[in-house]
Amino acid sequence: MTASTNGKYDRTPLIAGNWKMNMDHVQAITLLQKLAWTLSDARHDFKRVEVAVFPPFTDLRGVQTLVQGDDLEVVYGGQDLSPHDSGAYTGDISGQFLSRLGCRYVLVGHSERRTIHGESDELLQGKVQAAYRHGLVPVLCVGEGLEVRQSGGHVEHTLAQVRADLAGLDAEHAARLVIAYEPVWAIGTGEVAGPADAQEMCAAIRAELVELYDADVASGVRLLYGGSVKASNAAAILRERDVDGVLVGGASLDVAEFANIVRFEHHLLTN
Numbered sequence: 001m002t003a004s005t006n007g008k009y010d011r012t013p014l015i016a017g018n019w020k021m022n023m024d025h026v027q028a029i030t031l032l033q034k035l036a037w038t039l040s041d042a043r044h045d046f047k048r049v050e051v052a053v054f055p056p057f058t059d060l061r062g063v064q065t066l067v068q069g070d071d072l073e074v075v076y077g078g079q080d081l082s083p084h085d086s087g088a089y090t091g092d093i094s095g096q097f098l099s100r101l102g103c104r105y106v107l108v109g110h111s112e113r114r115t116i117h118g119e120s121d122e123l124l125q126g127k128v129q130a131a132y133r134h135g136l137v138p139v140l141c142v143g144e145g146l147e148v149r150q151s152g153g154h155v156e157h158t159l160a161q162v163r164a165d166l167a168g169l170d171a172e173h174a175a176r177l178v179i180a181y182e183p184v185w186a187i188g189t190g191e192v193a194g195p196a197d198a199q200e201m202c203a204a205i206r207a208e209l210v211e212l213y214d215a216d217v218a219s220g221v222r223l224l225y226g227g228s229v230k231a232s233n234a235a236a237i238l239r240e241r242d243v244d245g246v247l248v249g250g251a252s253l254d255v256a257e258f259a260n261i262v263r264f265e266h267h268l269l270t271n
């Protein structure tokens with residue numbers, strides 16, 4: 001179990017903004033600077049609620065320079081990595097490069113990688129291992145499409161992804177993992193899985209981690225929900241027992257909106 005707690009949660013909540021293929025390296029600096037100022041003005045405590053951004057690869061050097069230069073507490077990660085460490089893999093990015101750029105996290109198996117790029121569980125298993133080889137924490141993304149959801153097979157489908165992608169991973173590494181549940185039908189569509197849907201799947205994933213490892217490992221893994229999260233629905237989702245954070249796409253490009261998601265506790269207290 002993580003040491004830090006905000007009183008209501010056993011695990012430090014993680015609010016993650018995935019910028020996807022948006023923001024060039026100049027825009028990225030402006031966005032991150034505004035986010036840092038907004039959160040600083042609001043006296044955000046980054047130890048209570050961790051904030052991470054996932055910019056495009058070409059932005060990472062600028063983000064690193066800003067974070068280090070201004071001593072920002074926002075952490076960051078890559079949107080993908082190669083299962084290989086180096087070599088003739090044109091267009092791919094090694095975890096070593098991300099690590100050298102100060103990344104803490106890396107997304108693995110985002111639904112857009114699985115669907116658009118046809119990434120298989122076998123490949124993702126290699127990416128999870130590569131992340132750990134380079135000291136990065138993988139944010140493993142899992143979730144079902146609309147057809148699977150409508151057929152009622154969403155829990156088994158998602159758990160099968162978890163089992164396949166974590167195959168061969170030992171308990172010590174698994175304990176540091178972050179898993180994001182993203183129902184594909186709720187991504188960028190405005191459709192949002194309800195808090196109960198998010199809790200159902202996160203509880204099922206946690207139970208699966210008990211089976212795969214043990215209760216200690218399972219209770220330390222942070223489970224995020226992703227899919228059309230906004231300031232208006234984040235607090236209700238984050239109130240759920242097994243939901244430890246959110247992976248935000250579109251709304252993370254709007255500083256005020258994202259800052260309000262980060263400050264979800266404020267909404268919990270005032271609503």
Ligand SMILES: O=C[C@H](O)COP(=O)(O)O
Pocket residue numbers: 018110182186187188189226227228229247248249250251
């Ligand atoms: O990585 C983020 C998820 O794909 C959710 O994206 P969205 O918030 O734009 O629906």
